[in-house]
Amino acid sequence: MxxxxxxxxxxxxxxxxxxxxxxxxxxxxxxxxxxxxxxxxxxxxxxxxxxxxxxxxxxxxxxxxxxAEKKGAGKKAEDYPDNLDGWIREAMSIMKKHGIPGSYDGIKRNIIRESGGDPNAVNDWDINAQKGIPSKGLLQVIQPTFDQYHVKGTADKLTDPVANIVAACNYAADRYGTMDNVDSAY
Known part of the structure; x- marks a missing residue:
């Protein structure tokens, strides 16, 4: 055979x-x-x-x-500068872990339009302000929206730059698919 x-x-x-x-x-x-x-x-x-x-x-x-682990024992995985670039990069790192979409450019574009990059910016003239809940922070979020879309692991303060970005991007993802789709007040 x-x-x-x-x-x-x-x-x-x-x-x-x-x-x-x-x-x-x-x-x-x-x-x-x-x-x-x-x-x-x-x-x-x-x-x-x-x-x-x-x-x-x-x-x-x-x-x-x-x-890298031995060299940086006791340090954060990555240190971010305390400026707009650092806040966006740190926020994007957190967003990635939580599956929240958004690009650096889309986030920065909206920050510049909303607050000019000032994490303490407060809108005291629009309809929200007239109702007693002014928009605050880099992406001009109102407190109820921040509370609803806050991401665990970020500061529980509306004007914290990183927490503000992450919560705003979480909201924009839910409402518009991604912060990249936001081109005006949202």
Whole structure:
């Protein structure tokens, strides 16, 4: 009795990242795909070897992280400057952890329009102010909105720059999809 071993065929992957799916389809249709040599190992053995061998990039990243951890023991993971850029970057870090969308540019654009970058800005003339609940902070949030959209882990103070940004972006995400979609008073 004769046994036949099936060897999986492979397409050469050189250039796939440049060509994408269209390149793969073209290569397959034009016959330029290359078969694996007849001495190739079965796929399950190749996968097992790859899993057993640690990735060099991962090793380097792990070592780098360990060095940074030892060097900065007792410090925050990242220190942010106490300015508009730092507040936005810190807020975005928190937003990322909570799945709140928003880009740096969209947030900054709205801050500049709403408060000119002043975390203590107060609107004392609009309808909210007339009702006794003025808009405050970088993104001009009223207290009830801040209370409803406040994100745990940020300061519980409406004019705290980071808490104001995160709560406002959380509100904008709920109402408009993202702060990036806000182009006027919201």
């Amino acid at each position: 004769r046994t036949t071993t099936l060897i999986p065929r492979r397409i050469a992957t050189t250039g796939i990242t440049v060509l994408g799916a269209a390149g793969i389809a073209t290569a397959a249709l034009t016959g330029t795909a290359h078969a694996a040599p007849q001495t190739a190992e079965p796929a399950h053995q190749t996968a097992a070897k790859a899993a057993a061998k640690p990735a060099k990039a991962d090793d380097k990243a792990d070592k780098k992280a360990e060095k």
